[in-house]
Amino acid sequence: MATREVLRMGDARLLRRAEEIRAFDTAELHALLADMRDTMHAMNGVGLAAPQIGVNLRLVIFEVAGNPRYPEAEAVPQTILINPVITPLKKEMEEDWEGCLSVPGMRGMVHRYTHIRYQGYDEKGDRIDRTVTDFHARVVQHECDHLDGILYPMRMRDLRKLGYTDVLFPGQDIGDD
Numbered sequence: 281m282a283t284r285e286v287l288r289m290g291d292a293r294l295l296r297r298a299e300e301i302r303a304f305d306t307a308e309l310h311a312l313l314a315d316m317r318d319t320m321h322a323m324n325g326v327g328l329a330a331p332q333i334g335v336n337l338r339l340v341i342f343e344v345a346g347n348p349r350y351p352e353a354e355a356v357p358q359t360i361l362i363n364p365v366i367t368p369l370k371k372e373m374e375e376d377w378e379g380c381l382s383v384p385g386m387r388g389m390v391h392r393y394t395h396i397r398y399q400g401y402d403e404k405g406d407r408i409d410r411t412v413t414d415f416h417a418r419v420v421q422h423e424c425d426h427l428d429g430i431l432y433p434m435r436m437r438d439l440r441k442l443g444y445t446d447v448l449f450p451g452q453d454i455g456d457d
């Protein structure tokens with residue numbers, strides 16, 4: 281287990297379409313997941329996609345529980361999601377601030393679907409099928425975008441709402457990543 285370097289925006293490896301995982305429950309997959317978990321926790325991230333550490337596979341992890349970067353956020357269960365498919369269940373979208381470990385020190389206002397179903401597999405190859413809303417739905421959409429080479433600024437409709445975290449939220453100790 282080890283923390284890995286998180287690639288930052290500008291690195292072409294963040295812009296690729298990641299490839300499907302075909303072998304589950306392997307030693308390689310478990311080792312990769314351990315590194316991703318360590319890296320996410322070390323950086324206080326709510327989620328991390330494999331391409332962010334330069335591994336071009338369709339794998340994301342996320343977890344929200346008392347995160348100092350998102351103190352107001354609802355809890356989201358610790359999840360490993362492989363080869364995900366997202367289906368919006370309503371046209372309704374909502375805008376809110378997002379950050380990304382690959383875009384350190386910034387926040388941007390991003391529209392996301394409020395109601396989605398997501399399907400995929402866990403690390404053992406067991407099916408995951410959940411219907412979720414709001415912040416949980418936002419996290420999943422953000423992380424899965426990384427698998428298609430999309431960073432949140434590429435989703436923004438108004439780049440005036442992109443800024444440095446300490447300027448946007450002065451005096452709030454949200455963290456500088």
Ligand code: NI
Pocket residue numbers: 379380381382422423426
């Ligand atoms: Ni991100």
